[in-house]
Amino acid sequence: MQFVTYYSGTQATSPACTELEVITTDWLGKMMNLPEEFLHSSGGRGGGVIQSTASETVLLCLLAARTRTVAKYKEADPSTDEMQIISKLVGYCSDQANSSVERSGLLGAVRMVKLLTDENFSLRGETLRKAVEADKAKGLIPFFVSTF
Ligand SMILES: Cc1ncc(COP(=O)(O)O)c(C=O)c1O
Structure with missing residues (x-):
């Protein structure tokens, strides 16, 4: 909120x-x-x-998700370097998202993938599912979705 x-x-x-x-x-x-x-x-x-601001909100959410995901992976393997985990993180947003989402990805030093929307400019669950599966297969760690 x-x-x-x-x-x-x-x-x-x-x-x-x-x-x-x-x-x-x-x-x-x-x-x-x-x-x-x-x-x-x-x-x-x-x-x-x-x-x-809305921009601050998006950044805060992204950093919270990043922190939580890094902690989860560190707990599973304490010898893993935090930067190594961060380098594998990937977030998603729609191609209609406000530029603040892409900016948050830059500030948070994580990949942000823009997903194609349908004819109503909506991001479909199926599109997100396919992107998540493809990225997991590449060894990446999906951790964040912006619905703005
Ligand atoms: C996701 C998002 N980011 C940024 C903005 C821009 O607003 P602000 O100046 O509050 O960051 C908006 C405006 O609606 C928004 O929806």
């Missing part, structure tokens, strides 16, 4: 604003009929956050 925000802080520095963020993002999640686990109120790992 991405909103415009007028504060910068965390629970420690700005508890009232953080509370407002939690309530507001849960409102939005409920309006969108997201499953309960996507909400702060689930008590689990769900919940939205407020970022300053």
Whole structure:
């Protein structure tokens, strides 16, 4: 989720604003009929956050996915070099994606593949599945899909 925000802080520095963020993002999640686990109120790992811009949001998501994927592969084989894992990562977006997605790939030092869309400019699941399978066969690690 991405909103415009007028504060910068965390629970420690700005508890009232953080509370407002939690309530507001849960409102939005409920309006969108997201499953309960996507909400702060689930008590689990769900919940939205407020970022300053859409571009920042895409970059943040990509870096979070990159960090999580590297950690997963490091756990499976602690001797693996992190840069080696990063060099194999591949993300996907549609050929209609905002340039911020390609830019995030550049900033995150990962491949970003633009996938062809259909006659309605939609990225189809089948297109994504074929790309993921082909890249896995090449030894790459699919880790991120942008739906923007
Ligand atoms: C995915 C994405 N990135 C970037 C932008 C540009 O917005 P901003 O200036 O907030 O980064 C938009 C605008 O809609 C967007 O959808």
